[in-house]
Amino acid sequence: MKKLSAASKIYLIIVFIILYAPIFYLIFYSFNSGGSMNNFESFTLEHYKAVFEDSRLIVILINTVIVALLSGLISTIIGTLGAIGIVSIKDAKMRNILLSLNNVLIVSPDVVIGASFLILFTMIGVKLGFTSVLVSHIAFSIPIVVLMVLPKLLEMNKSLIDAARDLGATKRDVLTRVILPYIQPGIFAGFFLALTYSLDDFAVTFFVTGNGFSTLSVEIYSMARTGISLTINALSGLIFLITVLVVIGYYFVANRAKRVSEEVQR
Numbered sequence: 001m002k003k004l005s006a007a008s009k010i011y012l013i014i015v016f017i018i019l020y021a022p023i024f025y026l027i028f029y030s031f032n033s034g035g036s037m038n039n040f041e042s043f044t045l046e047h048y049k050a051v052f053e054d055s056r057l058i059v060i061l062i063n064t065v066i067v068a069l070l071s072g073l074i075s076t077i078i079g080t081l082g083a084i085g086i087v088s089i090k091d092a093k094m095r096n097i098l099l100s101l102n103n104v105l106i107v108s109p110d111v112v113i114g115a116s117f118l119i120l121f122t123m124i125g126v127k128l129g130f131t132s133v134l135v136s137h138i139a140f141s142i143p144i145v146v147l148m149v150l151p152k153l154l155e156m157n158k159s160l161i162d163a164a165r166d167l168g169a170t171k172r173d174v175l176t177r178v179i180l181p182y183i184q185p186g187i188f189a190g191f192f193l194a195l196t197y198s199l200d201d202f203a204v205t206f207f208v209t210g211n212g213f214s215t216l217s218v219e220i221y222s223m224a225r226t227g228i229s230l231t232i233n234a235l236s237g238l239i240f241l242i243t244v245l246v247v248i249g250y251y252f253v254a255n256r257a258k259r260v261s262e263e264v265q266r
Contacts, residue, residue, distance in 0.1 A: 030230055032230060060215065060219050076194060079148075080180075080183070086146070111203050128211075136204050137204070148187075152186035188253050199216075199217075
């Protein structure tokens with residue numbers, strides 16, 4: 001692989017500065033003892049203390065994490081099986097139609113998806129709250145998982161499956177001992193991406209959340225509407241930290257899964 005030129009390195013540095021500067025600016029003032037982001041007075045942790053002393057925010061944080069983990073897990077299971085099903089379809093036309101429908105859901109505006117779910121839940125009488133948010137997050141996460149798993153399935157050598165069948169492996173054995181170990185990197189990528197999307201989602205959640213239930217993204221929006229508070233900075237900083245930890249976790253897990261799939265291929 002060719003090395004980046006000096007101009008390319010400078011360009012990348014500028015891009016990353018533009019992307020991350022607002023985030024670090026927000027986090028920097030979360031440690032400000034003053035009440036605004038106009039002037040940094042002195043270092044303090046009182047805004048983070050206020051977050052953890054607010055029992056309502058703690059409940060919302062727990063709700064957000066539970067929804068993210070459940071939606072990520074369920075959508076990963078469904079999306080993985082769906083991707084395997086799509087690849088196994090012999091009719092190329094039908095396979096392309098299903099892939100197109102999957103991609104449409106990914107590129108559809110969140111506002112449209114959120115409004116659609118709101119109408120659906122209202123029509124069938126589902127009370128807006130934990131269930132509606134969880135179902136919505138599962139729905140928009142499944143196409144993401146499918147998109148992550150498909151490349152690993154397509155690059156998989158079909159002779160591995162044929163060899164397993166020749167050795168007397170059942171369909172279940174082929175799935176659990178050959179296919180799933182090989183596509184582990186794609187599965188973990190789909191899970192962590194679905195987890196991240198769920199943690200960060202606002203538009204869809206805003207439509208389907210109800211009284212008595214909220215997530216961090218919706219709560220931050222509600223707090224920001226009432227006025228600028230450095231508690232919002234502290235809360236946003238915590239969300240950013242959680243996201244970074246998720247990405248680091250994905251990096252280590254994906255590398256391990258990649259080594260396992262390479263061993264299976266050998």
